[in-house]
Amino acid sequence: MSAAPAKSRPSPEAERLSTLRGLMNEHQAEAVLVSSPANRRYYSGFKAQDGLIDESSGLLLVTRREQFLLTDSRYTEAALAEAPLFTVKTCRRGPGAELAGLGALKKVKTIAFEPEYLSVASLDRLCEALPEHDFEPLPFSLDGPRAAKSPEEIKLVVKALAITEAAVGALWQNMVPGQTEAEAALFLDTEFRRLGADGPSFETIVASGPNAALPHAVPGPKKIKAGDTVVIDCGARYQGYCADITRTKIMGPPKKWQAEIYAVVKEAQRLAIAAIAPGVPANAVDKIARDYIASRGFGEFFGHGLGHGVGLFIHEAPSLSPRNVGPLQPGEIITVEPGVYLPGKGGVRLEQLVLVTEKGRRVLNHNLDFYDF
C-alpha cells in the first residue's frame, strides 16, 4: 500500500485568485480585466513587464469560474510556462477581437477594468470590439491584496536588500574623488548581478555636489569631488522582488551645513520609523517627518512623499504621503526616505526599508551605516 499523497499547498497564484474572486463576489463583479504589469504578474505569475499601457502584450480576464491570459505570439511560450492556471490566448487581431469570441463572456454583461492602467485609446478599442458589454472602472482595488506580503515574499525582499547593502558597502569602501557618478552607478549595477540579482529594480542614482539637490538625478560623467555630498539611491531586484535604499556620503570632513541637514534628515527618519505600527494612518507617519523637518527650518526643501510600498514593483501601495489616510497593516514593506535638498549646494536623503509587523515594525536593513553628528 502506498503512502497517502502529501497534501500539496496551493500555489501563491491559486491563493491570490481565490482572494480576487472573494472581492469579486463581495462587489458583485462578473468579470475583471487586469492590465497593470504588477497585478498581471501577481495574479497569474506571468512576468512580461512591458506593454505598460498597450493592451496587446498581456491582459488577464478573470470571470467567476475561469481565467484567461491574452498575449501576442512573442509571449505565448512564456505565458504557458509561467501562468499554468490560466488559459492562454494568443491574439492575432488584438485582444478586443479575442475577448469578443470568448464563450466565458457570453453571459457576462459588465467587465470591470483598472482605470489607472488602461489608456483612453485602449478602452475605446475594447468598447468598439465588444459593443454588447459595459465597461466600468473596478469597484475595488486589485493592488490591495498585494500590499501585505507573505513570509515567502518578505524573504525575497530581504534577500534583494542584502544584495543591495553588500553592493553599496563595496562601493562605500572604494569611492574616491575623481570617480564619475556614472562609474559609481555601473559599479553598483554590476555588483547586483554578480551577487545573484536579476538586475537593478530601478535606475541607480548617484548624485554628487549640486546634483544631490535633484532627488531623481541621472548619473553622468560628472566627477565626484572632495567635499561633495553624494546621494546613492539604488536597489537590487531578486526573483522579481525589489529593494530600495538611499545613503548619503560626504566626501571628507563635513561642512557645517552638511552635518546639519544630515542630522535633521536622520532624526526625521528615526521619529517616523518609531511611529510605524498597524492601524497608524500612512499620512500620520509622513507628517511626523515633515513637521520635524519644517520645525528645523527646512520645510520647503522636502517636497516629495516620505515613502512607498515595495514588493514586486518598486512603487506600490501603501504610499506614505500627505494624501494617504489609510491605516498601515501587518506585512506591508515600506520605505522611509526623508530628504533635504538645497538648490545649488547639495542634498541629503536617507532611506530604510521597514516591515510593518503585528505589533509594530522591523527595520529590514542590516547595515546601519549612518554618520553620527
Add this chain to the structure above:
Amino acid sequence: MSAAPAKSRPSPEAERLSTLRGLMNEHQAEAVLVSSPANRRYYSGFKAQDGLIDESSGLLLVTRREQFLLTDSRYTEAALAEAPLFTVKTCRRGPGAELAGLGALKKVKTIAFEPEYLSVASLDRLCEALPEHDFEPLPFSLDGPRAAKSPEEIKLVVKALAITEAAVGALWQNMVPGQTEAEAALFLDTEFRRLGADGPSFETIVASGPNAALPHAVPGPKKIKAGDTVVIDCGARYQGYCADITRTKIMGPPKKWQAEIYAVVKEAQRLAIAAIAPGVPANAVDKIARDYIASRGFGEFFGHGLGHGVGLFIHEAPSLSPRNVGPLQPGEIITVEPGVYLPGKGGVRLEQLVLVTEKGRRVLNHNLDFYDF
C-alpha cells in the same frame, strides 16, 4: 564697433515646437497636452522617463503662444535645466489644479490629449479639475514628426549602434559553452557602459537552446551548451538614442535544421531590406519577409512584426507590420528583424538597423557577421 553677433541656429526643441504649432494651426487645435515620455522629451528636452501613465511627474501643455511643463518637486530642478523653452510649474496638488489656475487656458475651450498615453483615470481627474473645458483626442499624431530623424539624431543612433556592435563582437569572441545566459547579458550591459553608453536601451536578451524559441526570453542561470542556437538581442542607448540589433550564434557545427532556418531568416531579411525605399508602404516590406518565410514552410513560426522605428525610444513609428499601410519616408530608422521559432528546439532571429534615404536605404550596421550557409 563690435562684430555682429553670430546668428545662432534655433535649438532642436525650438524647431520641434514650431512644427507642432504648424500642426496645431492646420488642425485648429487650441491647446495640446503631451503625456507620452517620448514626446515629452522630444518637444521639451525634459528627460525624466518614469510616470508613464501617471500624469503627475511630467505633462506638457502647449498653447498657440505659450508652453508649460508641469512636474512635481522631485523633478523641478531637472526640468528647469533641461527644458529652458518651457515655463516649469511644480504641481503640489496634481496637474489638474495647476492647469485650472493657468491664465493661458482662460480663452481656451478645447484641450487635445494623447489617447494612447493618458489613462482613463487621469482623464477623469483632469475633466473634474477643469469642468469648463472639453478634452478631446488629438486630431493628429505627435509621434509623426519624430519618425524622420535629423542628421544629428542619425549620428547619435549610429554611435549607439557602433557601441552595441563592439560589445556584441567582444561577446562573440568570448562566448563558450558553460557560460550562463545571465553572465553573457551582464557582459554586454557592462561593455555598453564602459564604451560610453547611457546603458542598455531595453532589457538585453540572451536566449539559448529551447529558450531561443521565445522571442522575448529573459536571460537566466541556464548554461549555454554546445549545439545550442543562441539569440542575442540588445542595444546600447547613447545620449538618449537607441540602437537595436539581434544576432544568432550556433555553438558548434550547425545541425541541418539550424542551417535551414538561419538561411531562411537571412534571405527573408535580405529581400525585405532590398525593398525599403521612400513611399513604399511599411506593410509591403513586412509582407515580403513574411511571404518568403511562409513559402519555405515556416509561416506559422514567425508571429511578430518585421520591425519598428528606433530613435529616442526603442519602439516608435513606423512599425513594419501587416497593419501599417503608411509609406516609408526619408530619415526613418527601422529595424528589420525576421525570425523563425521552433518550440522546444530553438530559434533564429537576425536584426539590422536601416535608414530610409532619399533614394532608397542604407544599412547602418558595420559588422555584417552573418554565417554563410
